[in-house]
Amino acid sequence: MSDTLRAAIRDVVDFPKKGIVFKDITPILADGKLFSETIDRLAEIARASEAKKVIGIDARGFIFAAAVADRLGIGMVPVRKKGKLPWKTRQVAYALEYGEAIVEVHEDAVHAGERVILIDDLLATGGTAAAAVTLLRELGADVAGLAVVIELDFLDGRKKLDSLPVTALINYP
Ligand code: AMP
Secondary structure, eight states, rough: OOHHHHHHOEEETTSSSTTTEEEEEEEHHHHHHHHHHHHHHHHHHHHHHHHHHEETTTTHHHHHHHHHHHHTTEEEEEEEEEOOOOOOEEEEEEOSSSSSEEEEEETTOOOTTTTEEEEEESSSSHHHHHHHHHHHHHOEEEEEEEEEEEEEEGOOOOGGGOOOEEEEEEEEE
């Protein structure tokens, strides 16, 4: 299945800016069988982690996280970019190539000691995932790990996540 998954991912050169090869996952979503198998595999990882909630990272992470949460019959929590969540939030700022970004979560989205797993489409430099982990830990969550569809190994995003277990369905060396 990894080969089919890899073949479905579309490389878009120079998007959203010059020098970036964007990994477009929309062909996975558009293929019912492949999307379902992708969710099977992410759900297996989430089940094994014994997480009681799935955390989806803005924005493509929501698609995968929501489907996994539904598959396991557990809750899903969105970690969003600044200014999108309506209730009381906790925020963490993190560095981008130029400037900084802020991610937010509702402060009542998880309770102290609750075991959670993070899901995103892709791990690149790890900045976004590391900020999400910090945010969840500030709320007292027990972060079991991060599961992604794609990991860009050459950007070494895992380094920013210390010893957190990271599982990717596909790696690009
Ligand atoms: P990072 O914080 O560098 O790990 O970036 C991760 C976030 O940016 C993920 O939520 C991805 O959706 C997105 N992203 C970063 N690089 C790419 C890429 N080459 N192709 C597709 N999405 C990317």
